[in-house]
Amino acid sequence: MLLATFKLCAGSSYRHMRNMKGLRHQAVLAIGQELNRRVRGDPAPGVWINQVRRQSSLLGSLLEEPLYSDQELAYIQQGEEAMQKALGILSNQEGWKKESQQANGDKVLSKVVPDVGKVFRLEVVVDQPMDRLYEELVDRMEAMGEWNPNVKELKILQKIGKDTVITHELAAEAAGNLVGPRDFVSVRCAKRRGSTCVLAGVATHFGDMPEQKGVIRAEQRPTCMVLHPLAGNPAKTKLTWLLSIDLKGWLPKTIINQVLSQTQMDFANHLRKRLESSPTAEARC
Missing domain, CATH: 3.30.530.20 (START domain)
Known part of the structure; x- marks a missing residue:
C-alpha cells in the first residue's frame, strides 16, 4: 500500500498534473492515513520508516510547491x-x-x-x-x-x-x-x-x-x-x-x-x- 501511495505522489509531480489540487490532496491524505495505520499496527516500524525517508525529497517538494488556482x-x-x-x-x-x-x-x-x-x-x-x-x-x-x-x-x-x-x-x-x-x-x-x-x-x-x-x-x-x-x-x-x-x-x-x-x-x-x-x-x- 505504501508503495502504491508513493506512486500516486509521484504521479502528481509530473508537469501537467502536479498543480492539480484534487490529486495532490488525495496523495497527501493517503500518506497520512497509511502512516497512521502503520503506527497503530506495526510494533517494528523500522522498515517502512526507511521507505518514507527515502521518499522524503519527493514528499517535501510536493508539500512545499504552491497550489495554483485555475487562473x-x-x-x-x-x-x-x-x-x-x-x-x-x-x-x-x-x-x-x-x-x-x-x-x-x-x-x-x-x-x-x-x-x-x-x-x-x-x-x-x-x-x-x-x-x-x-x-x-x-x-x-x-x-x-x-x-x-x-x-x-x-x-x-x-x-x-x-x-x-x-x-x-x-x-x-x-x-x-x-x-x-x-x-x-x-x-x-x-x-x-x-x-x-x-x-x-x-x-x-x-x-x-x-x-x-x-x-x-x-x-x-x-x-x-x-x-x-x-x-x-x-x-x-x-x-x-x-x-x-x-x-x-x-x-x-x-x-x-x-x-x-x-x-x-x-x-x-x-x-x-x-x-x-x-x-x-x-x-x-
Missing part, C-alpha cells in the same frame, strides 16, 4: 506559450531588414511575421555580466521608471510562483506627443536555461486593473529578451530584444515604426547608464 495556471501557460512563440520568431534568421544602427554596434532589425505583424529586434552588447542585467531587469523590475524615461511606472500586480508575474506598465508620450500615453497589462516569465536567460511577456487580462481614463490600453504581442554571456568574454552580455506591440488607436505605420525602433535604441542607452551608475546588490549590502 494562475492559465497565466503560467500564457507566459510559457509567449516565450516559445517569441523564441521561434528569433530563431528564424530569414527576412530581417535593418531599421537603424549606431556607431557602437547597436542595431534594430525588423520583419513582418504572419499572424503577429511587424516585429522589431534589438541586438546590443553590454559591458556588464549577465547576472547584473538579470538583477536590474527582473529583480528590480519595478524601478525601471527611475531610469527609463519611456516608462512612467511599472508595477507588479501579482506574483505567481518564482517565474511568473502580472505587471501594469504606464508608458510616456512619444514622438513629440503624437503618440499619447499608453498602458499595458502583461504576464511575464523569466527562465534560465544553462548560461542563457530568457525574459518573455504577452498581453493579458487582469480584472483588478481595468482600462484607465485618458490612457489607451495597448497590447504587447509575444515578446522576449534573451541574455547570454558574450562568447569569449563572460564579463559582457549579448542582449537581444524582440518587441511586438499593438499601440491601438489611429496611428500611421511610419510613426509606429519610428516610435518602436527608437524605443529600443533609447532603452539600450538608458540601461547602460543605469548599470554604470547603480551599485550591484553586493555593493548595496
Whole structure:
C-alpha cells in the first residue's frame, strides 16, 4: 500500500498534473492515513520508516510547491506559450531588414511575421555580466521608471510562483506627443536555461486593473529578451530584444515604426547608464 501511495505522489509531480489540487490532496491524505495505520499496527516500524525517508525529497517538494488556482495556471501557460512563440520568431534568421544602427554596434532589425505583424529586434552588447542585467531587469523590475524615461511606472500586480508575474506598465508620450500615453497589462516569465536567460511577456487580462481614463490600453504581442554571456568574454552580455506591440488607436505605420525602433535604441542607452551608475546588490549590502 505504501508503495502504491508513493506512486500516486509521484504521479502528481509530473508537469501537467502536479498543480492539480484534487490529486495532490488525495496523495497527501493517503500518506497520512497509511502512516497512521502503520503506527497503530506495526510494533517494528523500522522498515517502512526507511521507505518514507527515502521518499522524503519527493514528499517535501510536493508539500512545499504552491497550489495554483485555475487562473494562475492559465497565466503560467500564457507566459510559457509567449516565450516559445517569441523564441521561434528569433530563431528564424530569414527576412530581417535593418531599421537603424549606431556607431557602437547597436542595431534594430525588423520583419513582418504572419499572424503577429511587424516585429522589431534589438541586438546590443553590454559591458556588464549577465547576472547584473538579470538583477536590474527582473529583480528590480519595478524601478525601471527611475531610469527609463519611456516608462512612467511599472508595477507588479501579482506574483505567481518564482517565474511568473502580472505587471501594469504606464508608458510616456512619444514622438513629440503624437503618440499619447499608453498602458499595458502583461504576464511575464523569466527562465534560465544553462548560461542563457530568457525574459518573455504577452498581453493579458487582469480584472483588478481595468482600462484607465485618458490612457489607451495597448497590447504587447509575444515578446522576449534573451541574455547570454558574450562568447569569449563572460564579463559582457549579448542582449537581444524582440518587441511586438499593438499601440491601438489611429496611428500611421511610419510613426509606429519610428516610435518602436527608437524605443529600443533609447532603452539600450538608458540601461547602460543605469548599470554604470547603480551599485550591484553586493555593493548595496
